[in-house]
Amino acid sequence: MGVPESGAIGSVRLATPADLPAVREVVRAAYARYLDRMDRPPAPMLAGYAAEVESGRLWVTGDPVAGLIELSVTKPGGSLHVANVAVHPSAQGTGLGRRLMEFAEQQARQRGLDRLDLYTNEVMTENQAIYARLGYRETARRTEDGYRRVYLQKILR
Secondary structure, eight states, X not given: OOOOOTTTSOOXXXXXXXXXXXXXXXXXXXXXXXGGGSSSOOHHHHOOOHHHHHTTOEEXXXXXXXXXXXEEESSTTSOEEEEEEEEOXXXXXXXXXXXXXXXXXXXXXXXXXXXEEEXXXXXXXXXXXXXXXXXXXXXXXXXXXXXXXXXXXXXXX
């Protein structure tokens, strides 16, 4: 997969079952760099994504798919949870990840929510720095399902 040409990224849209092979490839490629830092594959690499597509929680962008974001409401009146955001390495550095995170903010506002939350693995220090630049603040650290996670939140103004 090469870097998407200008205009090839297009808009963010709900993923369909036909997108599943590309979704799995984007996730595999995006998280592969962390394999040598962890004692097991990152959790997103273990998901199949069919349930996420079926429930309307997974959004993609690009033709071919170059990035994705999984969103869910934690509870009525709660926050919008960013369960996964991944950009294929060939498209990293193009602003696609930032666009996906801006899309999440738009989705939160459309749903009447004033905050987003997410977590990342403790060893994914690059992600923590990106989220801090985007206005996320750390709220907790804990081990869950065998992963050492850093929990972050952004309040929308």
